[in-house]
Amino acid sequence: xxxxxxxxxxxxxxxxxxxxxxxxxxxxxxxxxxxxxxxxxxxxxxxxxxxxxxxxxxxxxxxxxxxxxxxxxxxxxxxxxxxxxxxxxxxxxxxxxxxxxxxxxxxxxxxxxxxxxxxxxxxxxxxxxxxxxxxxxxxxxxxxxxxxxxxxxxxxxxxxxxxxxxxxxxxxxxxxxxxxxxxxxxxxxxxxxxxxxxxxxxxxxxxxxxxxxxxxxxxxxxxxxxxxxxxxxxxxxxxxxxxxxxxxxxxxxxxxxxxxxxxxxxxxxxxxxxxxxxxxx
DNA sequence: AACTCGGGGCA
DNA sequence: TGCCCAGAGTT
Numbered sequence: 095x096x097x098x099x100x101x102x103x104x105x106x107x108x109x110x111x112x113x114x115x116x117x118x119x120x121x122x123x124x125x126x127x128x129x130x131x132x133x134x135x136x137x138x139x140x141x142x143x144x145x146x147x148x149x150x151x152x153x154x155x156x157x158x159x160x161x162x163x164x165x166x167x168x169x170x171x172x173x174x175x176x177x178x179x180x181x182x183x184x185x186x187x188x189x190x191x192x193x194x195x196x197x198x199x200x201x202x203x204x205x206x207x208x209x210x211x212x213x214x215x216x217x218x219x220x221x222x223x224x225x226x227x228x229x230x231x232x233x234x235x236x237x238x239x240x241x242x243x244x245x246x247x248x249x250x251x252x253x254x255x256x257x258x259x260x261x262x263x264x265x266x267x268x269x270x271x272x273x274x275x276x277x278x279x280x281x282x283x284x285x286x287x288x289x290x291x292x293x294x295x296x297x298x299x300x301x302x303x304x305x306x307x308x309x310x311x312x313x314x315x316x317x318x319x320x321x322x323x324x325x326x327x328x329x330x331x332x333x334x335x336x337x338x339x340x341x342x343x344x345x346x347x348x349x350x351x352x353x354x355x356x357x358x359x360x361x362x363x364x365x366x367x368x369x370x371x372x373x374x375x
Numbered sequence: 376a377a378c379t380c381g382g383g384g385c386a
Numbered sequence: 387t388g389c390c391c392a393g394a395g396t397t
């Protein structure tokens with residue numbers, strides 16, 4: 095049956111990788127090295143806590159960007175117990191430069207929830223995990239499949255691209271597209287070898303089935319892929335230009351210090367330090 | 376359902 | 387300069 099074939103091919107590729115006994119797997123292996131996807135820090139010493147932190151950092155943020163932030167965060171807070179003592183300000187400081195700072199505030203909120211509701215131990219059930227702030231369907235699925243090795247689907251940018259091409263369905267931000275891709279992701283998610291499947295499909299999406307120039311020749315699933323060797327679909331997206339907003343500041347400073355204020359509005363920059371805002375309507 | 380995220384990398 | 391990235395929360 096075709097639906098099983100997809101992950102079987104992925105799994106067999108992964109097994110070949112482990113043994114590195116064919117030209118084919120050697121080619122894949124070289125792709126990994128070229129793209130730096132071997133020895134990703136969150137793939138070492140796998141734990142729910144480390145996968146949680148990495149998955150949140152990886153939301154809409156590229157692997158290469160996340161690596162130094164993950165290592166720094168883990169060196170400060172190697173486990174949940176250490177993190178339980180952190181302030182929101184501590185966590186935000188480690189997030190400086192990574193962007194999407196709501197994620198850092200949600201890490202703080204989530205660890206407080208874990209302290210209050212889960213005896214300061216990382217929850218083990220999908221419904222508990224997805225209840226944590228900053229954890230949605232895909233991140234919860236990633237924690238379940240990677241850390242707990244239970245059969246749950248994910249839908250990140252890699253899976254969207256691989257599956258939409260493999261099945262020949264549209265991949266855009268419309269709710270109908272997202273819904274269909276979730277259905278297909280669930281269909282392809284195997285009951286066994288879930289860890290290998292999840293890592294494998296993301297690796298293929300990141301290295302072989304990439305956005306610009308997919309390498310169908312070396313793709314392990316090209317025989318059953320609807321879009322294999324076909325020209326890349328051109329996304330025609332009418333992008334709206336946002337009107338420019340001006341924000342005015344006054345910065346008070348001495349030769350040694352600057353005066354900043356913690357922003358409390360929830361619209362944007364919540365909890366972040368900014369100069370005095372003037373004349374903003 | 377659309378919009379946003381003190382963002383960054385890459386062609 | 388524009389598109390993309392291991393998405394989620396808010397309006």
